[in-house]
Amino acid sequence: MVDHIRRQIELSLEQFMEKVKEDYKLHLVSPVLFESIKEFSLRKGKRIRPLLLILSYKGYSPKQKRIPPSLYNASICIELLHNFMLIHDDIIDRSNLRRGKPTLHKLLGRIVKTKDQDKLGYDLGIIAGDIVYALAIDAFLSIKESAHRREIALKYFIQTAAFTAMGEFIDTLHGVEKLNKVTEKDVFLNYTLKTARYTFECPMVVGAILAGAGKTDIKKLSQLGILIGQAFQIQDDIIGVFDSQKNIGKSILSDIAESKKTLLVCHAYSQLRGNEKKQFVHCFDKPKKTYQDLKAIRKIFMQTGSLQYSFKEVESRIRQTLIILKTLTMNGASKKIIEEALLQLFKHSILIAEQYGIDLRINDRAASFKS
Numbered sequence: 001m002v003d004h005i006r007r008q009i010e011l012s013l014e015q016f017m018e019k020v021k022e023d024y025k026l027h028l029v030s031p032v033l034f035e036s037i038k039e040f041s042l043r044k045g046k047r048i049r050p051l052l053l054i055l056s057y058k059g060y061s062p063k064q065k066r067i068p069p070s071l072y073n074a075s076i077c078i079e080l081l082h083n084f085m086l087i088h089d090d091i092i093d094r095s096n097l098r099r100g101k102p103t104l105h106k107l108l109g110r111i112v113k114t115k116d117q118d119k120l121g122y123d124l125g126i127i128a129g130d131i132v133y134a135l136a137i138d139a140f141l142s143i144k145e146s147a148h149r150r151e152i153a154l155k156y157f158i159q160t161a162a163f164t165a166m167g168e169f170i171d172t173l174h175g176v177e178k179l180n181k182v183t184e185k186d187v188f189l190n191y192t193l194k195t196a197r198y199t200f201e202c203p204m205v206v207g208a209i210l211a212g213a214g215k216t217d218i219k220k221l222s223q224l225g226i227l228i229g230q231a232f233q234i235q236d237d238i239i240g241v242f243d244s245q246k247n248i249g250k251s252i253l254s255d256i257a258e259s260k261k262t263l264l265v266c267h268a269y270s271q272l273r274g275n276e277k278k279q280f281v282h283c284f285d286k287p288k289k290t291y292q293d294l295k296a297i298r299k300i301f302m303q304t305g306s307l308q309y310s311f312k313e314v315e316s317r318i319r320q321t322l323i324i325l326k327t328l329t330m331n332g333a334s335k336k337i338i339e340e341a342l343l344q345l346f347k348h349s350i351l352i353a354e355q356y357g358i359d360l361r362i363n364d365r366a367a368s369f370k371s
Contacts (some may be wrong), residue, residue: 002051002341005067009050012072013042013079016139023138026131036107037128041083043099048345049082049203050075055338056207056221059330071210074143077157078203080136085164085198087129091122092172093258104128133161145210153209160202167194174261179269179281182261188230195236196229204338208330217328224324228342231317234310235349237262241298242307242352256297257289263313264306271304302356311353311360318346318362 017038021027026034053075058067089095090103097103108128109121140157143150170190174182204221213221240255241264255262265284272280280300283293301307321342325335346362353360 002337005051005054006047008067008072009047009054009075009079013076016073016076016135017041020135020138032108032111033124033128033131036104037132040087040098040104040107041080041132043101045079045099046345047079048341049078049199051203051341052200052338053078053203053207055334055341056204056213056330057211058207059328059334059338060208060211060213060217063331068144070142070144074140075203077136077140078198078206080132080139081157081161081164081198084129084133084136084161085168087125087132089168091125091129092168136161143210149210149212153206156206156209157202160198163193164198167192167197170194171260175259177261179261179265179284182266184263184266184270187261187263187266191230191233192226195233196226199232200229201225214329217330220324220328224321227317227324228321231314231321232345234263234314234317235346237264238307238310238314238352239348241294241301242356243348256284256294259284263310264301267306267309268300268304271306272300276300307356308358311349311358314346314349315360315362318343 020038021034026037050072054067054071057071086098087104090098091105095103096106103125105121105125107121108124109117111120111124114120137154137158140154143153145153167190170186171194174186174190201222202225204225205218208218208221237255237260268280269277280297283289283296286293322339325339328335343362350360350362
């Protein structure tokens with residue numbers, strides 16, 4: 001079922017891009033603008049956000065009810081919101097790669113020759129991102145459900161976009177704050193706003209609202225989404241330091257180069273004392289870091305137990321997520337599929353934990369996904 005849903009999502013995304021061509025005439029305004037947005041949007045991805053929206057909807061729908069085509073069309077709204085966030089995030093972070101290819105602002109910066117190609121790319125990237133957000137709202141409106149449910153779900157979707165922007169705001173401020181000013185509590189607030197809400201909570205809550213789920217389950221889905229989203233972001237931070245550029249599609253130095261205050265960083269800082277703490281801060285605060293700096297910081301994460309601590313936080317949140325999932329009133333088949341889809345996302349954690357001799361007990365079935 002999951003493979004079938006993903007294929008339908010891909011098809012809907014392709015069809016929506018053709019609809020955009022007809023409705024907005026972007027290709028007439030600028031062929032490069034349209035083709036760049038289309039290419040960026042169709043790049044291979046997990047499509048976990050629209051997948052969760054559809055699975056949640058199906059979980060609260062009558063068993064005999066088939067997933068309506070309009071829901072597939074509407075589900076891509078959350079993927080387009082994701083793309084909008086990525087476009088602006090890459091500009092803020094000055095990133096050059098996304099999913100193994102040039103970021104959108106890099107593509108757009110090549111349109112014409114100018115004295116400042118970077119500025120042109122940033123400016124055009126911001127504009128393109130704004131267009132993609134408008135398209136996300138357009139996609140959402142294709143859903144054919146009762147006006148009342150659609151209005152509630154749309155408001156939740158728009159609120160999520162605002163909360164995610166707040167997370168980006170906090171993340172950007174943390175980037176220039178001194179290390180001793182950012183706490184673990186601050187990090188988890190950022191994880192919740194910037195990642196958890198729009199990647200996990202919003203898709204499942206919106207799907208449930210559209211299907212007519214009760215308030216109690218919607219509240220539980222919200223808690224579940226935040227927990228699994230925090231775990232996912234911790235994993236992402238670990239991957240960004242301990243994996244290879246080939247696997248993640250962007251520089252493994254990117255998070256460290258940007259001095260991102262992650263759980264790994266905050267825990268390591270809290271564990272160090274004296275000269276060791278000063279050396280860590282000196283290395284971490286360097287405006288330009290080398291691969292040797294990355295190796296030194298990575299070594300500190302292991303020596304302080306920060307890698308193990310972060311994995312334990314991942315494990316704890318996944319276990320809480322699975323407990324909440326079992327209490328939901330959605331049908332059992334959908335719960336099982338959602339559980340497997342979520343656990344699939346953490347197969348990378350199992351591999352990295354094994355590589356560094358850490359016993360990560362996420363779930364008995366999760367181990368089978370690593371292959």
